Amino acid sequence: MxxxxxxxxxxxxxxxxxxxxxxxxxxxxxxxxxxxxxxxxxxxxxxxxxxxxxxxxxxxxxxxTINVSRFFRNKETFDFIEKHIFPLFPDGLRIWSAGCATGEEPYSLAILLMENRKEKNSKILASDIDENALKKAQEGIYPLLSFTETPDYIKNTYFMEIEDGKWEIKESVKELVEFHCFDLAKIPGDFRDFDIIMCRNVLIYLSREFQENLIREFHRRLKDGGFLILGKVEMLVGDTRDLFYALEPKERVYRKL
Ligand SMILES: C[S@@+](CC[C@H](N)C(=O)[O-])C[C@H]1O[C@@H](n2cnc3c(N)ncnc32)[C@H](O)[C@@H]1O
CATH class of the missing domain: 1.10.238 (Recoverin; domain 1)
Known part of the structure; x- marks a missing residue:
């Protein structure tokens, strides 16, 4: 060795x-x-x-497991979800944020659901391998740096400033997200039947072989016609390209075939 x-x-x-x-x-x-x-x-x-x-x-x-994130990271992607995906689900959605780090991504989705009055019958699951990051996510207190892509009115509506430069997310947003700790190599059986799986800025760290296996796994765990959303610098690899239709390639939004 x-x-x-x-x-x-x-x-x-x-x-x-x-x-x-x-x-x-x-x-x-x-x-x-x-x-x-x-x-x-x-x-x-x-x-x-x-x-x-x-x-x-x-x-x-x-x-x-560097876990930098921001609320509404690549805001255009959230705009696309709001405009083109949410309307397809009048009865609410089941979403998984895979590799959620300190929670900014699933909380952004929760806020987007609330803004569109879709939170009642929706559920967001969020997972990461990093226990410390998940602890921070559950605390829900963020520095101003996390808000560089967040409109002010969103920050002022869904967060409270608890001390200089530190903002706490409101309980009504927190309640919509359920956090889980596991390795994406060992996804629990009940993580399935999703309308959207968002896995952004995670694949870049993984070997190509593991990326392929993981994307195949995401495909299995989406409902028919469900959406997979990757990070801006990521894309489908190898044969997994045949499993999805690239609905909005620029925003890395793929639809299950
Ligand atoms: C850069 S962050 C991405 C956060 C968020 N998705 C975003 O785009 O802002 C990458 C996260 O992936 C997690 N991660 C990396 N490998 C993982 C694995 N094998 N299983 C679960 N999570 C993993 C890391 O712990 C880290 O929190």
């Missing part, structure tokens, strides 16, 4: 986190960030450090 495999194996044993699904180069680059911070020279030495330092495990996982 070479040094990097040894490190991946150690990480898997210590945390259950399976680095095999990650692209090799970004994985190494992020690990090296932590190695520099701890002044460690080799992957093997770093694996040994992980075995005796729980705090370092947490920091490495944070570095590997």
């Amino acid at each position: 070479n040094e990097i495999e040894y490190l991946k194996d150690t990480l898997r044993k210590l945390t259950g986190f399976d680095a095999e699904h990650y692209k090799e180069r970004p994985f190494k680059r992020r690990v090296r960030v932590r190695m520099r911070a701890r002044k460690v020279e080799s992957f093997k030495e770093y694996a040994e450090l992980l075995m005796r330092d729980r705090e370092e495990i947490r920091k490495l996982l944070d570095t590997l």
